[in-house]
Amino acid sequence: MEDPDQPDPGGTDPVITTRTDVTVELVKHSATDSDVATAARVSTIGGSHERVVDLEKDAGLINFLMRDRHGSPFEHTSFTFYVEAPLFVAREHFRHRSGWSYNEESGRYKELAPVFYVPGQGRNLVQVGKPGAYTFEPGAPILGLYTRSTMDDAYREAFDAYYALLSAGVAREVARMVLPVGIFTSYYATCNARSLMHFLGLRTKSQSATFPSFPQREIEMVAELMEDHLAEQMPLTYGAFNANGRVAP
Numbered sequence: 585m586e587d588p589d590q591p592d593p594g595g596t597d598p599v600i601t602t603r604t605d606v607t608v609e610l611v612k613h614s615a616t617d618s619d620v621a622t623a624a625r626v627s628t629i630g631g632s633h634e635r636v637v638d639l640e641k642d643a644g645l646i647n648f649l650m651r652d653r654h655g656s657p658f659e660h661t662s663f664t665f666y667v668e669a670p671l672f673v674a675r676e677h678f679r680h681r682s683g684w685s686y687n688e689e690s691g692r693y694k695e696l697a698p699v700f701y702v703p704g705q706g707r708n709l710v711q712v713g714k715p716g717a718y719t720f721e722p723g724a725p726i727l728g729l730y731t732r733s734t735m736d737d738a739y740r741e742a743f744d745a746y747y748a749l750l751s752a753g754v755a756r757e758v759a760r761m762v763l764p765v766g767i768f769t770s771y772y773a774t775c776n777a778r779s780l781m782h783f784l785g786l787r788t789k790s791q792s793a794t795f796p797s798f799p800q801r802e803i804e805m806v807a808e809l810m811e812d813h814l815a816e817q818m819p820l821t822y823g824a825f826n827a828n829g830r831v832a833p
C-alpha cells in the first residue's frame with residue numbers, strides 16, 4: 585500500500601519559493617507592567633493579592649527593579665510567539681534556554697515546504713576585518729545578484745533531491761538530510777519578560793546599550809519584531825529597559 589503522505593511520483597515538481605523576511609506573531613500573552621509591580625510589592629505588603637494600578641508609582645518601582653537588577657518580578661509574565669524563520673535562525677534562537685520553551689515543526693513527521701531564505705537587497709554581504717573585530721559592508725551591487733542567484737540554484741537542486749528521495753519511498757527523516765539551513769521552519773516560542781529582555785540585549789544592536797552586541801542580521805530581524813510586542817504590551821518595562829542600558833535585570 586502506498587504511503588498517502590509521500591509525494592506522487594507522477595505529480596508536478598515542487599515550486600521553490602524564496603523570502604527575504606521572517607514572521608513573528610504574538611499568539612497569546614499575559615504580560616502587563618502592573619503584573620511586575622504587583623509581584624514586587626508582595627515583598628512589602630505580604631499576601632494581599634489586590635492589584636492596584638498606579639502608573640506613576642509603577643513606573644518608579646519598575647525603574648528601580650531594572651536599575652538594581654531585581655529580576656524575578658519580571659518573570660511573572662508570559663509571551664507566546666509563532667515564528668517562521670530560516671533553520672539557521674531557529675538554531676541560534678534555541679540557544680536561549682533560560683526562561684524559554686520551544687516546539688518546532690518536524691521534518692521527521694511532515695513533508696517540508698520548499699520555502700527558502702535569500703538576503704534582501706539591503707543586507708550587507710561582505711565581512712571586513714578579523715574575528716572579534718569586523719564589520720559588514722554591502723559589497724558591489726553585482727555581488728547581491730550573484731548571491732541570490734547562486735542560492736536559488738542551490739536550493740532548487742537540494743529540494744529536487746529531497747523530493748526525489750521521498751518519491752522513491754525514502755523516509756522523511758532520511759530525505760531531509762540533503763536540505764540546507766536556509767530552508768524555513770516554524771515554531772512556537774514562549775518566554776517571560778525577563779528572558780525576552782535578555783534575548784533582546786544579545787540579539788539587537790542599539791546605541792543605548794551598555795554592552796554592544798553583534799548579532800547576525802537575520803536573528804536580529806526576529807528580535808526586532810518581538811521587541812515591538814514588548815514595547816506595546818509593557819511600555820513602562822520597555823522604557824526602563826532602554827533607560828538602563830538594555831541590560832536584563
